[in-house]
Amino acid sequence: MKFLGWYLKIAAGGATIGAAMELFMIHTGFYEKVTVLESEKRAWESSPEAQAMREALNPWRKHDEQEKRQS
Template sequence: MKFLDWYLKIAAVSALVGDDKVTVLESEKRAWESSPEAQAIREALNPWRNNDAQARKNP
């Protein structure tokens, strides 16, 4: 356990850097998901989604 304090410091710094990176990636993901391009891709991948919703509204 000669280098235990060094490993703890590295772990703490890595956790802080990793947390910031995850925060940035999540915000970019949310911004992209709300973009018109993402909505168009979502519609293209599931074109009958609106048909199912309309069928439920109009029995």
């Protein structure tokens, strides 16, 4: 355990940096913004427009499903 002191210093430094990043995100309201963006994204993905776009971008989707059922 020749380098145990170095490992402990690196671990302590990493934990300090991680804690500082978490505090910064909490202080700036990062988590609230992400929550709002995710809910808007989920609402849009379940809309009829998103469903039509998903089907338009993958015209072979139904063909692939039929092949899976036949095999």
